[in-house]
Amino acid sequence: MLLYRDNFAMENPPEATLMDFRQEFEDAMTKNSGPALRRAITMLMKLPNYRDAHATDDHFMAACFVAGAAGRKKDEGIRAVLGAEDWELQNMCNSQFTIGSWNSGITAM
Numbered sequence: 001m002l003l004y005r006d007n008f009a010m011e012n013p014p015e016a017t018l019m020d021f022r023q024e025f026e027d028a029m030t031k032n033s034g035p036a037l038r039r040a041i042t043m044l045m046k047l048p049n050y051r052d053a054h055a056t057d058d059h060f061m062a063a064c065f066v067a068g069a070a071g072r073k074k075d076e077g078i079r080a081v082l083g084a085e086d087w088e089l090q091n092m093c094n095s096q097f098t099i100g101s102w103n104s105g106i107t108a109m
Helices: 016-030 035-044 061-069
Strands: 080-088 092-099
Touching: 016 035, 016 080, 016 092, 035 061
Parallel strands: none
Antiparallel strands: 080 092
């Protein structure tokens, strides 16, 4: 912390292949909806740098579950928004997306 003045600073940036996969993942989430979202997320598993980004498939299964839950025909047009992101251990990216929105008619009691 004394060297970088920031306890979240990284000495080196993430590897280029991981940055590429991170961008592919963000594009799949934010530029697709409905059944296209399901297809986009499952196609990511076929990319050459998928295995570099995910040592085991269980690290990616949460994205598959979300795509399945938000990938129905009636979900077309409902977009995802990247809300937060952080990098750990130099090469591990954690991204948080919000899909859809709450009705504005909800009031607190």
